[in-house]
Amino acid sequence: MAALNLAELIAAAADTIGAHAEELTALDQAIGDGDHGLNMKRGFEAVRADAEAFAAKSLPEALKAIGTKLVMTIGGASGPLFGTLFMALGKEISTEPDRADLTAAFGKAIEAVAARGKSQVGQKTMLDVLQPVHDALLRGKTAPEIANIADAAADATMPMKALRGRASFLGDRSIGHMDPGARSTALLVRTVAQTIGKSA
Numbered sequence: 001m002a003a004l005n006l007a008e009l010i011a012a013a014a015d016t017i018g019a020h021a022e023e024l025t026a027l028d029q030a031i032g033d034g035d036h037g038l039n040m041k042r043g044f045e046a047v048r049a050d051a052e053a054f055a056a057k058s059l060p061e062a063l064k065a066i067g068t069k070l071v072m073t074i075g076g077a078s079g080p081l082f083g084t085l086f087m088a089l090g091k092e093i094s095t096e097p098d099r100a101d102l103t104a105a106f107g108k109a110i111e112a113v114a115a116r117g118k119s120q121v122g123q124k125t126m127l128d129v130l131q132p133v134h135d136a137l138l139r140g141k142t143a144p145e146i147a148n149i150a151d152a153a154a155d156a157t158m159p160m161k162a163l164r165g166r167a168s169f170l171g172d173r174s175i176g177h178m179d180p181g182a183r184s185t186a187l188l189v190r191t192v193a194q195t196i197g198k199s200a
Helices: 006-019 021-031 036-049 051-055 059-074 078-092 099-117 127-138 143-155 166-174 180-198
Strands: none
Touching: 006 021, 006 036, 006 051, 006 059, 006 180, 021 036, 021 166, 021 180, 036 051, 036 059, 036 078, 036 180, 051 059, 059 078, 078 099, 078 180, 099 127, 127 143, 127 180, 143 180
């Protein structure tokens, strides 16, 4: 794997979420509380503010600290889920991971998110992006391919009926709308893929 510049990655993620905050809010207005974009932007700006401190830590400790920060600052339903993803990844990953180690740790992190959200693939949640990304990692796909797979997976939540989260209260009316958590997950996956790809 390419060397990881965590401070650069944090800045890129915060920039991406900030640039798409209005889009995420619009998606959430259709099937949720309408605050997903603002909440995600607040969380990642808080991470950006502490980027130097995070970058000074080992990768596992940095990821756990980022996860904790996201739980405290994103709020809503998304805070615990995105926080759990990063905290679990930090718990499982090695200090200098190779692809196999990253893939295994990512798989464990997905399991933790599923347990925290009491959800599974196919229920119109961020898991519907996370699992295809994990499958792509297992199949040895390149960073650009993984980014495209994440985008396609987010698009694929549109015809789904939401079975978890606030959108589930809408029943069939949730069909035809992209899941905001899936979209923000795909945005982050693309950002990581592009940032790591640049330093490869």
